[in-house]
Amino acid sequence: MTDLLDALQWPAMAVTLVAAWQVGSLSRRRRTWGFWCFVLSNVLWVVWGWHDRAWALIGLQLGLFALNLRGVLKNDQAPAQQQPG
Template sequence: MSDLIDALQWPAMAVTLVAAWLVGSLSRRKRTWGFWCFVLSNALWVAWGWHDHAWALIGLQVGLFLFNLRGVMKNDDAVEEAG
């Protein structure tokens, strides 16, 4: 089980990169997917950080999670204002 959790850092890294790519899109739909990918990457990093006792990383991911939720809400608000 420990090896499986240690391996989480690789999909966490990959999902984070995909999320960053999507959030940079001009398409609202892709940006929204990007924010949700960031939320998934936050969860993966927290799971890995908990196992590795990386408390600062966990704190960072909680903060980034809150920013990502803000991004989702602002992205949705921008669509409502434009429509």
Template sequence: MDALALLQWPAMVVTLAAAWLVASQSKARRNWGFWTFIVSNVLWIVWGWHEDALALIVLQVGLFVLNLRGAKKNDPART
């Protein structure tokens, strides 16, 4: 198994960490959660590309856009 095939495991861990952060009551942690989700989206896109999983890639692009929106709306610098 090559390294890209193993990418699904760190992608899964990063996704779970992001979900944990987004569920926080702290606005700063939620913001970090959205950015962590963005990292996971990129990891899943790379893995999906390697595995020819087009539906997963399309899903992750959509979630990437939604996570950018969430990060913008939850930016702790915005009041």
């Protein structure tokens, strides 16, 4: 079990990179998938951090989750861009 938890950092890293790529998309659908990938990466990093006693990493992941959630909420509430003229 310890080997599995040690190896968890690699899929966590891969999911984080996929999430970052997706949230940079112009497509709302891809950005939504990116958000959920970030949530999954946060969970994976917290599990790995708990196992490795990386408390700062756990705190970082909780903070990043909160910032991502804030971004999604603000994005949903943003007014439509106004056309000039």
